[in-house]
Amino acid sequence: MRARKSGNALHEAVREEIARRVQSGEFDPEVPLPSAASLAEEFNVSLITTKRALRDLQSAGILRSVPGLGTFVREQRRFIRNLDLSLTSMDDARRLGFTPSIQLISITREKMKDLSFDVLSIPSEPMLCVRKLVLADDIPIMFDTAFITKPLSDSVVDEFGTKFIYQALADNDSPVTATRLMIDAAPASPEVQQHFAVPNGYPALRRAYEFKTSDPSLKVFGCAESPFDRLACTFDLPPAD
Amino acid sequence: MRARKSGNALHEAVREEIARRVQSGEFDPEVPLPSAASLAEEFNVSLITTKRALRDLQSAGILRSVPGLGTFVREQRRFIRNLDLSLTSMDDARRLGFTPSIQLISITREKMKDLSFDVLSIPSEPMLCVRKLVLADDIPIMFDTAFITKPLSDSVVDEFGTKFIYQALADNDSPVTATRLMIDAAPASPEVQQHFAVPNGYPALRRAYEFKTSDPSLKVFGCAESPFDRLACTFDLPPAD
DNA sequence: GAGTGGTCTAGACCACCCT
């Protein structure tokens, strides 16, 4: 080592050499990488420099460290979701070749945090709030926080925790009539960090949404977050003009 | 200090206390924060722990450090781009209230890197490659890499470097007839790190695209990347079904 | 008990910017 490849920093050179080995398929995802101590010895750098490189590779979604076990190559399996929203029910998902499931996290009543989305006109009063984790083939792919503007019966609320929102609304005679979406990237929220076991600052894809329904007093606001390596969105556009 | 608020780590407690002060508007964006050394003294932690907290806040887009000058609050000014692609020319941009400009970075001939986007059918042979930086009100907001499948005259190539691609194609009798988009998040690429002065691992919003034109042999593939705090996309959807 | 990653420390050197 001591090559100082790209920039100038030692930890960058170490990081890139490890990244190169990962990309070349040198490591079995089931088997831990050589320990930080042995890598430090091999590269002839201090332990803490190697740890710095390994930590940055975690932030980049390339590695995954488990205390007491070791550091592993992070397996990539990303789901592509089409924004035309054909995927609105469990059946749609299964038709696309994976088995979805929903894990209800909490149902509360609270105010929606201002996400500085001037794009959506978010009410300031407390609303019903449903948080859930959506999994595909038992792999968590998105964390969803939804706020409902209108009080609903318990049985309907339960449906929000077990179905996609589109489906739950349609099943209760209030189909979605319009959708406003805002897509951005953001560092993983504390909830995402927890549920996906990703470090602070991990890039996440965020979709903030507003559903209007046939009932003018019933709207749904929400935000779906996914670690960048778990979900991407596609969209086809007609010609401009 | 020594509170160990959220998780357990000291650097997290320091990070969150500094973040709290930033959010509360305690610091003038023009004036550097107290130095890492003085913060370490105030919090009664080691210098390196404070530096760790400051570095993580940089990765989160909250702070910005300039060697020799100090650490500053990162000013937030984000542009919202509507995915309906109404923004396809300089005029459109001006109509939306900002002054766009384009800075040509390079024109080369090279193979397109495989971005593991199975979504787009990317040719494997070398293509014309145009890299440019798009600015809004003199603030860089996106880094664009475009690959053109067909050899073009020099004058047309020059237009790609100074106009939005939609406009350049329309002006040369090959209007875009269909667009395929893939949106995801990703850690900032080396080019983005360089042009936007963001650290390794900084979350970025990425739009990979494929333009088809009226000329079947002329397609444009590309990827536009923006640091997460610079750009977001909105979209309105009609009712499903 | 041995190995792992995560954290914290003190101390040092460098490049950079300002006066």
Place this chain on the structure above:
DNA sequence: GGGTGGTCTAGACCACTCC
């Protein structure tokens, strides 16, 4: 020259997992 952030080092302790 004196301040700043960035990097690198050696050494230590902890919680965790596995045997």
